[in-house]
Amino acid sequence: MKPNKIHPELRDAVAKFPSLPLHNRAVLFLVKVVTSLSAKTLKVPGVSISTKRVNGVKIRIYSPTGKSSAVGLLWIHGGGLIIGSAKMNDRECSDYVNKFGMTVVSVDYRLAPRHRYPAAIDDCFTAWNWFQENAASLQVKKERIFIAGQSAGGGLAAALVHRVHDQGGTPALAQLLYYPMLDDRTATRRDLDAIKHPIWNNSLNLVGWSAYLGDAVGGPAVPDYAAPARRNNLSGLPPAWLGIGSIDLFHQEDIEYAERLSAAGVQCQLDVIDMAPHGFDSLFPNTDVSRDFIAKHDNFVAAILAKQV
Template sequence: MSITHGLPPMRQAERGRDERGETPRPPLDRVVAVVEDALPPNPVTAEQLPAMRAGLADSAEAALDGLDGLTHTEATVPTADGAEVTLSVFRIGAGVGPAIMWIHGGGMITGNRFSGVRPYLEQILKHGGTLVTPEYRLAPENPAPIPVEDCYAAYAWAFEHAADLGFDPQRFILAGSSAGGCLAAGVALLARDRKAPQAAGVLLECPMLDDRNDSTSIRQYDVASGWCAQSNEFGWTALLGAARGTDDVSPYDAPARATWLGGLPPIHISVGSADPFRDEDVDFATGIWRDGGDCELHVLPGGVHGFEAYAPTGSLTAAVLRSRDQWIDRILNPDDPDLAYDGLPALVRLLTGRDVDAEGGRQFLESLRKSR
């Protein structure tokens, strides 16, 4: 027996479609929306590529502006195919500290080693130590596996020269954004499978991981003012050629293809809810957890691809920078008791209503242990 209450049958929309049959999108953060709404759709084309590369030619001088105390030198690193890539090395002080290897983004087709590096130079100022960033060769002139092998060569070189570069190899973070996040994930997989030294952690900003270009979030952003499905297809095709989307793609080039994500270092992933890469990034984090790994995932509501550049002073940017900063602190300082107990004051407040500092949190935890 069914009860209809005299109502007409409800029309069920197709998954991923609204009642008009259109693909809806998550709402944008209000600060991001101001910029996003002012920009026209602009998918990347081959004709645009020279101008894009010229416009994204960042410099060491600009990256270092106002960051006193950092030195910059260059090294030449041999690659797997007998070529060489340039590696920039930034250092502060003469002691031994941590290290960060930064891999720039740019859809595999543009950008240089100074693109997006400044926040990580600021981390080196904070923690001391060394930052290295490679000038990996770009597609389509240099197709897969050249970009990831270039980055792996720089990674291996850095570990081999840790003493000369002034860093502790146990405190090494591998980081990258967008295409650089893809390459960082690929390097981490290569290091695992080649039994090479492991990074202490891997930080991936809105990583570009899946060449198949067919997720829900990709379809939501077929065309957009920022990176979109059409641009993504262009970038992946530049890297992989006719292999894109087939079974002939290596997980080192497109890490979403990896069937086993265990055995990796702790990973931090951040992505906006309005980013075409949202679903592949969430799936990658899920795969890490499935295979027993450690991943901290942040999906920022209303964030588009690379929203930090759109809204550098917005609350969304502040939130993601804070999460990265706290994660880097924990990875680089695993034995710091204050970082190990940094969540206890909030727990004490929740359970007792009292405000305490980190020491008070430790005392509260110890009292709980004794009462068991």
């Protein structure tokens, strides 16, 4: 993609971002190891961070050291379903604690290709059920828990919202979808390869979806919980915020999903950031464009919470 297509504030940083051949199993393994070892626990004033295992699933808990608002949030990290860890979002999860008095539970779900579908969504569902069952001891009201995620985690968040809805019980208060990876069929579009989207391109997208779904990618047998854009009926779901950059690979599939949510009667706030690439707010948080993006998200969260008072 030509540099003049990228937001001026992000152009230089994006140009320096490394391109990794994650289709190479040795490189993928090395990236997983380096990511795990390099992610250091942040010490954030006002936030207590702890970890535990729930039925074999590792979770990371961010609690306010001061007064709790009795609000919770289940966070799901990104990484194309093949890399990443809960620890890498210490900053984002701590921000939720300090901004809203929330208790945040982040899921260290199993990664593909070693663990294919439904491992990741099963782990997220396990974490959700644990959060619901232990809400009172965490000083959270179980009916006031958001589900949120970035990129592949955004896709898992959307799928988890579907699964929670279908299972009955207490629904999520709202869903917060940061540039979610929703549709495996995008990965089968070879016309998108030539665009070379910054940060996450369609060649990498095919690597991620193939690792998760195997040869089923793009075919007729992919379950809704694997690729939430495939779900036909979106009615009855909790309110949604969806944020996406206009030059993000997922731009088209995310716009279509947001429009389908609205058409199904689901409250949905869609924020499209002009000339912004994938993951820009997380990778380059100290920019005005990233701060404006997060402000739009925060306003949505505050509006949802205001209705609960």
